[in-house]
Amino acid sequence: MQNQIEELFHLYYRPLCVYAIGLLNDVNFAEDVVMDCFVKLWKRQNANVEIKDVKSYLYLMVRNACYDYNKTAQIDKVDLDNLNCETELNENEKFSEIAANLWTAIDTLPRQCRKIFLMSRRDGMKYSEIVEELGISIKTVEAQMSKAYKVLRGKAKDIYFFIQSFFA
Amino acid sequence: MEKIDEKALDFVVKYYQEGKLDTLNAIKTFRHLIGEKAVVRPIHRYIAIAASLLVLIGLAIGWYITMNDERTVLASANDIETYKLPDSTIITLAPHSSISFSYIGMKNGRRSVDFKGKAYFKVKHDKEHPFDVYGSISHVRVLGTVFQIDESAGNNSCVTLISGKVFFGSRNAENGVILTDGMTAKLGINDSVPNIVSSKNKNETVWVSKVFRFDDATITEVLNQLSKYYHVKLSASDKTKRVSGEFEAGELSNVISMLENMLDIRIVVKR
Numbered sequence: 001m002q003n004q005i006e007e008l009f010h011l012y013y014r015p016l017c018v019y020a021i022g023l024l025n026d027v028n029f030a031e032d033v034v035m036d037c038f039v040k041l042w043k044r045q046n047a048n049v050e051i052k053d054v055k056s057y058l059y060l061m062v063r064n065a066c067y068d069y070n071k072t073a074q075i076d077k078v079d080l081d082n083l084n085c086e087t088e089l090n091e092n093e094k095f096s097e098i099a100a101n102l103w104t105a106i107d108t109l110p111r112q113c114r115k116i117f118l119m120s121r122r123d124g125m126k127y128s129e130i131v132e133e134l135g136i137s138i139k140t141v142e143a144q145m146s147k148a149y150k151v152l153r154g155k156a157k158d159i160y161f162f163i164q165s166f167f168a
Numbered sequence: 169m170e171k172i173d174e175k176a177l178d179f180v181v182k183y184y185q186e187g188k189l190d191t192l193n194a195i196k197t198f199r200h201l202i203g204e205k206a207v208v209r210p211i212h213r214y215i216a217i218a219a220s221l222l223v224l225i226g227l228a229i230g231w232y233i234t235m236n237d238e239r240t241v242l243a244s245a246n247d248i249e250t251y252k253l254p255d256s257t258i259i260t261l262a263p264h265s266s267i268s269f270s271y272i273g274m275k276n277g278r279r280s281v282d283f284k285g286k287a288y289f290k291v292k293h294d295k296e297h298p299f300d301v302y303g304s305i306s307h308v309r310v311l312g313t314v315f316q317i318d319e320s321a322g323n324n325s326c327v328t329l330i331s332g333k334v335f336f337g338s339r340n341a342e343n344g345v346i347l348t349d350g351m352t353a354k355l356g357i358n359d360s361v362p363n364i365v366s367s368k369n370k371n372e373t374v375w376v377s378k379v380f381r382f383d384d385a386t387i388t389e390v391l392n393q394l395s396k397y398y399h400v401k402l403s404a405s406d407k408t409k410r411v412s413g414e415f416e417a418g419e420l421s422n423v424i425s426m427l428e429n430m431l432d433i434r435i436v437v438k439r
Binding site for chain 1: 171172173175176177179180181182183184185186188189191194195197198201202413414426
């Protein structure tokens with residue numbers, strides 16, 4: 001039972017966190033909410049609650065938990081026993097998986113490369129500004145940026161094939 | 169085909185933090201949260217080999233040992249140790265604590281252990297065979313539950329129930345109290361019946377769960393708990409803040425910076 005859950009972590013933890021970040025606008029809260037949902041899922045499975053589609057179930061749990069967290073409740077909570085709102089959720093699941101893969105790709109970049117990439121892409125700094133800030137040559141910045149995009153494109157490709165095989 | 173989803177990338181870089189969304193870390197936290205980290209220590213392998221040898225050697229010797237009722241002792245020195253007993257009950261011993269039991273008795277459904285110090289029990293559910301814990305002064309009987317028993321103070325016995333139902337009484341008397349979820353009771357050395365303590369403290373068992381839980385606690389309360397756990401003195405610049413939620417009892421510096429950022433305060437450490 002525990003091993004099964006740990007497998008679910010490997011498959012869905014990151015995408016679920018990304019999904020929760022989208023709803024909560026905060027990384028730490030998102031992590032808490034997702035962890036909470038995994039613990040709840042574990043308890044339910046231990047209590048022999050039958051769950052047909054664990055992935056959708058997890059996404060809905062996270063969604064409900066985030067709404068609770070925000071206490072906005074503008075949207076009616078989804079009854080977990082009646083899963084039939086696949087379309088909207090499918091979109092979000094796909095986006096979350098792609099974003100989670102990009103997150104992983106950024107994680108795997110070498111430190112310096114990641115730093116330069118985030119300065120450019122996140123902080124909107126010009127190459128010349130990065131050169132000044134880090135005291136490196138413009139050639140290095142260019143090289144690191146193209147390396148970063150190459151890694152990210154590689155991951156994007158993985159995802160494309162993943163989706164292909166998924167819907168095949 | 170190898171195009172990057174720009175929208176997804178913008179989203180990711182906006183929130184990206186190094187070391188966050190770490191799946192392996194999350195699994196670790198998860199294990200702590202569900203309290204499942206049973207380790208079979210070498211002593212068990214020894215018992216297992218001994219047990220299988222016994223079967224081979226024959227009933228006569230088995231009978232001899234049963235009559236002698238050899239005790240197996242599991243002890244923790246300076247560390248927290250987790251053991252799995254022959255009936256699949258999981259116990260976590262605080263430093264300088266020990267339990268002893270009859271291995272053969274345990275295998276045959278006589279689930280009874282003697283204990284010293286402080287321990288956390290996750291008893292394997294078995295209605296037919298109650299699980300008895302005898303402390304120096306206390307007696308706890310359970311059917312299958314999670315609880316903590318603390319006699320490390322020396323002159324009293326303190327039982328905290330995490331889930332389930334237990335009977336808690338004095339070692340030498342019939343009377344006692346029944347504890348249910350979240351209750352704590354204390355038995356003094358001269359008491360005949362334990363007293364139920366109303367405890368708001370959700371963190372009696374942090375040393376096992378490695379997770380602090382607070383529900384609208386004052387920052388002073390939180391820092392007191394942390395001080396006790398990490399053996400340091402902590403004080404906050406702003407004592408008006410309140411804390412709700414859970415966090416892992418990891419590196420003290422991480423916990424402090426997390427609280428500082430969350431509450432926008434400064435926390436000072438004195439060792």
